[in-house]
Amino acid sequence: MFHVKQALLFALLLVAGGAACVPLALPEGWAGPGLGADGLYLAAKGGPLVALSAVDGTKRWRFPPEGSDRKLGPVYASPLVVEGIVYVGTYTGYVYALEAETGALRWQFPSAEKPAGAAVVASPVLSGSRLYFTDTNGNLFVCDAATGTPCAPHPFKADDGIWGGPTLHPSERTVYVASLDRHLYAVDLDTGAKRWAFKADGALVGRPAITGGVVFVGGLDRVLYAIHAGSGELIWRSAPFAGWLWAAPLATSERVYAADLKGEVRAFDLRRGEMLWETRLDADLRGVDRAGEVVTTPRLAGDLLLVATSPGRVHGLNPASGAPVWAQPFTTADGGPLRGELAVGGGLAFVYGPKGTLDALDLATGRPSRPPVHVPAAQ
C-alpha cells in the first residue's frame, strides 16, 4: 500500500543511494616523470615511486620498498632530481629525500615521529643547500636539503593553500609564491619575511614564472598578470582567456606563453603584453571529454613548444607562430586524463599516462621512439 511515509523514507534512502553514486573528489595524483642523470623517476597513481633505467626502461628500485607498511599516497608534482637525490612531495603531507642510486630514504619532512603536514601539491625547488616547498595550508617551508631540518622556526604563511610551488630569484634573494587566497607574494629568501603582495581577481593556482625582472602568474579569473618583480606593481594584464589558467606560464627572454583549461594557447610580448599569436588545441576532438584542457606547464624543447592536453595528446607547436608542427596521434587507449608534467631530454619527450604507460616521443616527429614501458599503479 502506498503511503506518504514509506514514500518519503524511500526517497531519503534513494537520495542517500544517489549520493553514493556521486563521484566524490578523491585525490589520485597525476605526477609526470622526473628526469635524472641516470634514469627516470615516476610516481605511479597512488604510489609507489619507481626508478627506471633511461636506457631500456627496466625497473631499478621502488619506494616504499616491497613489503613496506608505508604508503606514498597521491603525488601531483614530478619528482625533483638533483645531485643524486630525488625529492618528492605527496598529498599525504610528506616530502621525501631519496638516494637516486638505491632509493634509500635520506630523510622525510615532517620526521617520522611528527604528524603529517598538509598536502604538498607542487614540486620542491632547490637553491644551494636549501630546499623550498609549499603546502595546501599556505606554508612556504625552507629546509636543509641534506638533512630535512627546517631552516626557519616559522615558515611564511599565505591565507590559503599554495598549489603552484615556489619560484626562486636568487640574485634578488626573493622567492615568489602564488596562493589560492588570490595573492602573489614576494618573500625574502633568507628571512621568510613578506616583501610585497599583489592581489589578483581570482585564486592563483600555478607556479609563477620569472624572467627579466617580471613575474608572470595566471589564475582562475582567466587573466595572465605581469608584475614587476621588485615592487609588485602591475605591468600589464592579458584579456581574459576562455578558461581557467591552471598551468604555470612559460617565460623566455622575449616571450611568455600561457595555456588555459579550454585549449587556448597564447604568446605575449614580454614587455608590452601584446598578444603575438593565439591557437586552440584539440579543436578537432569534438565531444571528447576534457579536450583542450591544459594542466601541465608548456615546455620549450629546441624549436618546439610542447603542450600536453588532458585527453592524452602532446602538441608540438612553432613557438614563433603557434602553428602546429605535429600532434601526437590521439588515442583513448591510455584512458586519460594526462596531466603530469612532460620530461624532456636526449631528443625525447617522456609522457607518463594515467594508466601507467610511459611513452618516449621523438621530438622531431612526435612519434613514439620505442614501445611504451608499463609502470603499473599497484601499491
Add this chain to the structure above:
Amino acid sequence: MDLLALWTEFFLRPMLHGLLLLYAGLGQNFGLAIMAFTVAVRLIMLPLTLKQLHAAKAMTGIQPRMRALQERHKDDKQRLSQETMKLYKEAGVNPAGCLLPTLVQFPIWIGLYQAILQAMPVDASGGGGFIPTGGSGALVPEGMLSLASNLYPGLAHLAELFPLNRHFLWLDLARPDPSPFILPFLVGATMWVQQKMSTMPGGDPRTESTNRIMATTMPVMFGFFTISFASGLAIYWVISNIISIVMQYFVTGWGSLLGGPKPAPAATQGDLPAASAPAAGRARGKESPPGRGRQKGTSHGRSRSRR
C-alpha cells in the same frame, strides 16, 4: 550523449550554477546559499509536494474500507483487486498520486546534493568513496578541475568566486560539525518530527508498528550519518526537514506528533459512506479518545466493527 552527460547537463550544471549565483548574491556566504537554494528548490517543487501530501491523506482516508475489503475477499485475489479499484474510483483516489510526485522529486534532491559536493570538492579519501567523511578536508585538484569543466562559458566570471568561503557560524561546511552533536541532533530531531507528523492513523497494526520503528530508526540513522557528513549537507537536510514539517502541518496538521488518533477499525464495505471513511472513531469496539488528535480536514465517522 550518454545518460551521465544528460544528467550533468540538465540537473547538475543548472543546480550548481543556481547555488553559485546565490552564493555570489548573498555576500559569498555558502551556508546562506545552501539554505536559500534549498528553500527555492522546495518552493519550485511545492505543487508536486502538495499533490503528494493530499494524495497520501486521501489514501489514509479510505484505509478502513480497504481493510474491510481485504478481510472480505481475502480468498479471492481477483475480486479483491476489482473491488479495490472500484473503491479508488469511488473515492477519487489515485494510488500513484503518493509515489509519483515523490519519484519526480528524486532527481532534484540528488542534483542538489551533488551540486553542494561539486562546489566544495574537498578530500574525502578516508570515507571509502561513498560518504564524505575522513580525508584531509583540503581541496582536491581533480575536484577543482571537474568543477571548472562544469561551469557555463557565459558565466565564466563565477570562477572568481573560487575557492568558496567554507566558513559559516562555527562550521567548516566541507567538514563535519566539530561540536560534534549540534547538527546531528538537529537533523535527527527535525526528521523525527517530520516522520511523526507524516504518520497518518488508520493503517493496520503491522503497518503502524513498522511506521513506529521507522520513525525512530531513520532519524537516529541520519543523525549518525551527520556526524561524519560535510556540515553543508547537514544544513541542507535540516532546512529541507523544516520545510517538510511546515508543509505537512498545513495539509494534515500535527498528525501523530501530538498523540494522534488510534488506528481505525476495519469496516465492511457497506457500512461506511465514502465521505466518513477516514479515521473511524471506534476501533474494534473500543471508543477512541474524544477530541484527541483530530486531523485537519477529516471527519471522525462512526462505524460498527465486523463483530
